Structure formats: C-alpha cells, structure tokens
Amino acid sequence: MKKDMKNKILVLTLMIISMIIMLSSTNWFSMWMSVEINLISFITFLKINSNKLMMEKCMIYFLTQSLGSMIFLTSILISKLSVISFNTLNLTLFMSMMLKLGMSPFHIWMPEMMNKLSWNKMIIAITLQKINPMMIMSMMTHKSTLILMLITLSTITGAIMGINQTSMTKIMAFSSINHLGWMTLCMMNLNNLWTKYLLIYSMITTLFCITLNSMNMFYINQMFLNKMIISKILMSILMLNMAGLPPMPGFLIKWMTIESMLSLNNQIIPLVMTMSSIIILLFYMRMMSIIMLNSTITPKWKLQMMSNKKMKLLITMNLCTPLLMLI
Template sequence: MKKSAWLFIITMMMSTMITLSSNNWISMWMGLEINMMSFIPIILNKSNKSSAEAAMIYFLIQSLSSMILMIMVLISMMKYSMSNNMIKLMITSSILMKLGAAPFHIWVPEMMSKISWYKGMLLMTWQKLAPLMMISNIYTSSTIINLSTIWSVIIGSIGGINQSSLRKLMGYSSINHLGWMIAINKSLNLWLMYFIIYSVMNMMICQMFSNMKIYFTNQMSSMNMNNNEKINLSIMMLSMGGLPPFIGFMPKWLVIQNMINSKEIIICVIMVMCSLITLMFYMRVMMYMFMTYNTLIKWNVINYNKLYLMIMTAMNLSLPMIMFMKLI
C-alpha cells in the first residue's frame, strides 16, 4: 500500500467519528461526504480499469444518496407542505442506499468484484458504521425498515447461491447480514455487538482469502492448504453462516430473541430460513476444498501463521465458553 493511502485511511476513520458524534443533519452529511472523498482514493490506490469502475460506481451512488438526504433535510427545515412521514421515508431510503441494503443493493456485489479483498473488507465493515448509526437515531416508520430487512435477507441469501466469484458471494453475504442489523436498529447495544462480531469474522476471512489469492470457488480445489488451514477456514465460514456452537450464532440468537419479544414472528421466521440458504452456499465453498482432489502446485505453497489459525479457532469456539460462564 502506498504511504499516501494511510492519510486517506485516517481521514476516513475521522470522518466516521464526525458523523457518529454529530447532533445535527449538516455535520452528519459533512462527515459522510468526507468519508466518501477519503474512500475513493483508497479504491484507486492501484489504478486499473476495474478499480476506476468501482470508484465511479461508489461516487455516483453516494453522491445521489447524499443529494436526496440534503434536499429532504432542507425541505424539513423550511417546513414545506410535504408530510413528515414522507420526509422520513426519503431520508431513510437515502441512508439505505448508502448502506447498500435491498432494494438499493445492486451496486454492492458489482463493486465488490472490482476491488481487492482489503478494500472490500472496508466496504463491508467500516463504511457501514456511520449510516447504521444514523438509521438508529431516526425515529422512522417500522414499515420501510421491515420491508428492507425482508428484502435484504432474501436477496442476500438467494443472490449468493449461483455465484462463482467469492468477492460477489461475500457481497451478497454482507447484504444478508445487513438485514439482520437493520432489523434491530432501535437497540443500539444489540446491533453494535452484531456489527463488531461480524466485522471481526469478515476481516479474518478476507485476510485469509487475500493471503492465499483466492477469488473464485474453483480455486479452492487447487490450493495447497494443510488440514489445519482447511478446518479453520471451514469454521470461519460456518460461523459467518450463524451455525451453533460457533460465535457467529450468538448475535443471531440475540436478534431472534429480541424479535420474538417484539412479536415480529413472521419476519423472524423469514430471516432464519434465509440464514439456512446462506449456510448452504458457504458449505458449497467448503465442498470444493474438502471433496475434490487437491492439486499440489510448488509455487503456491503458503506458510500460514499458526498463531493466527489458533486465534481464529479459539474465537469461533468461544460461544460454548460464554454459555458456560453465564450458567455459573
């Protein structure tokens, strides 16, 4: 990474903090704009045709959503005849567009397929923090949130079924997880905990794929991975899918509990069913790794850090320990 990229990473983090600590729309908007103008040079760090396309997609989507957001804020300040509910609906829609939640999701997988794993990791984790906090602070109608939740979990699960590109698959997985986070947007502690656990798991998977230079599912069969690496990657995948007893199940469990208490049973059932579909396409990726003959390629030998693999395993198997501590 070029030295200048670190300046933009610091600016990107500071701009998110500006949005999180703001108490008015103008400063929130300013933080989002600085964030956008910091992330675009990071995308263009290695200039090629794909990264230029990704930067243009990101710029157009974020500019359009910011424009809608500011127009609605100005209308609400000038007290025009437009109804309050309509203004809130448009503001929420503009923030959902920034997040890449369904039905404004089409740009996320397309952009993911054109950028590197580390940039994709930033897009799927850090870039979602400020808009999620904004949605959490808006007292909006539950209808648009519920519709976006249902669309996100359905599209995020069905969209990943037929994907051979792992970056697109992770993009659809991100949309699915976003649906779970939006569903509990009123409970700050709950979605923040979900976001942190999801971000850590996402970082570990993206780092592993980046180190091994894996971009497509058919590459999994030709990687020279030992059994420890295969088992660790499988555990990470199953944890991302929310399978017990891995740590990825804990936030989903708490969301289900919260939604049952709120009497949102139908949405909860849809979310759980779609979670099973995401598990299916994660297991399909693992099948390439375990069920096919591994071709040994001399120039593709990877000496992966054993300590890192141990940390991954310990983190993902920590849910039974948490449960045991609670029982004590």
C-alpha cells in the same frame, strides 16, 4: 511502496476522523459532512495502485454515494420548510442510507463494484464503510410496515442471489447485503444490539478476507487445499462462522436479534429471516465440501501459502471468537 503505505495510513486516518465527527454530531448537516469526508477518503483509498477497471469501480461508487447524499441533504432542506411530514422525512432519510449501504432494492451497484476488488479494499468496503450510514439509521424510528418489508427483502435478496455465484468477492457482497438486513432489524428495539452485531460481523469478515488474501483465492474452484490439513480446518471454521452455525458468534448474535424481535410479538419476520440464513448456509457448506472432499486433486496453479506462524495465529483468533459472546 513506502509512499503508498503512507497514503493508505492517511486515508484510514481521515475515515476514522469522519466517524468521530459522526459520533459527536448534534445536527443533520454535520452528519452529512462526516459522510462526505468518508466518501472522498474511501475513493482515494480505491485509487491507490489502481488500474482502468478500478477507475470504473470508483466512478460507480462515487455516483451512487453522491445520489444518496443528495437525497439525504435535499430531504433535510425540504423538512426545514415544513413541506413534508415527519414520517415522510424519516422514510426518505432511511432510504437514502439504504442506497449508500447497498441494501435491497438499491443493491444493484454493490456486487458489480466489489467484484474483483482486492481483499484489503474489500475489508474496508464491507466493515468501516457501514458505520456512518448505520449511525444515521439508528437515530430514526423505523417501525413502519414498509421499512420492515424492505429489511426482509434485503435478507432474502442477499441469500438467493448469492447461490449461483462463483466469485468469492460477489459472494461476500451478497452475504453483506443479507447481514445488513439483520443489523437493521436489530434497531427495531431502539437499543445498541446492532453495534454488537456489526462488531462481531466485522471481526469474522476481516479474518475471512485476510485468510483468502493470504491463500490468493478469488473463486470457488480455487478452494483445493491439497494435503494441507491445517488450512482445511481453518477455512472450515471460518465458513461455519460466516454461515452462522452454533456455537459460533455469527449464530449467537442472530439468536439475540430473533429474541429481540419476539419480544415485540413479531414472529413472521424472524421466521423469514431464519429461512434466508439457511440459504446462506447452503453456499458456505458448498465451499466447505470442495475443501474437505477434494483431497486428491492437484491444482494446476501455484497458490501463495501462508507461513506456519501466520496459520497458527489465524486459527487461534478464529477459535477465540466465541469467547467474545461471553464478554
């Protein structure tokens, strides 16, 4: 157990080092190197306490990320020969990062890789693993019509494909695809709004995954919290936050994104993305209805309950998240 903990700390340290390298990079090659360090460290993290199913997920992740890195590096080498134009290079690099992040239409691998992943590994996959590719994307100009269409497609795909899912890990994967579209849209004004969005999203998602891990929940039909009023309130606050309902931070950051797009005289894309958020709200409200309305059902499995101190801490953290927007 102690050895596994030491390995996890070492791997997380390598991930942080790769992010520092990305922040201090001045050329494409050092950026590529930081992405590769991050890839190897995350695969090592997945292999800790792994089984046969986890090895398959490691292979899916490795092949997909290697393909994205190969496209990224090949585009840079070709650009040095002045064979392709700047706009073509920009589009190719942008799509290679979309493949790494799992954005639509390159999203097929992401839900399958994250399905039945442990919540601790899920937190790393949908928060820290987004930082390096999004830093590279923020350094490009992306106001072309094709890129705007791909961003809109990502939000629609994440919303629609998450409706009929019963696995919480798959729902989180499709919700991540939807939020990736919003974060990429924040880059349209060439400001740092996407960093605020990523920070708020990471905090909300981490709290949600920690709570589900503590309650040992992986499927929607496990959301029967019998005679646990505090747990129901906690889960309801978390889901309202994830769904982006006012006055939660998830709503306020989307509001800021829509305002930034309206300043560019673009009304159609914010309208479509707002409609996709309503669909996201649909399947989170479905989970809330199961929690709040099924109070008399006695589950046939034994859930791992949290201690009162841990429950109070999680509730306090969730109630304090709206204060982040004031800061």
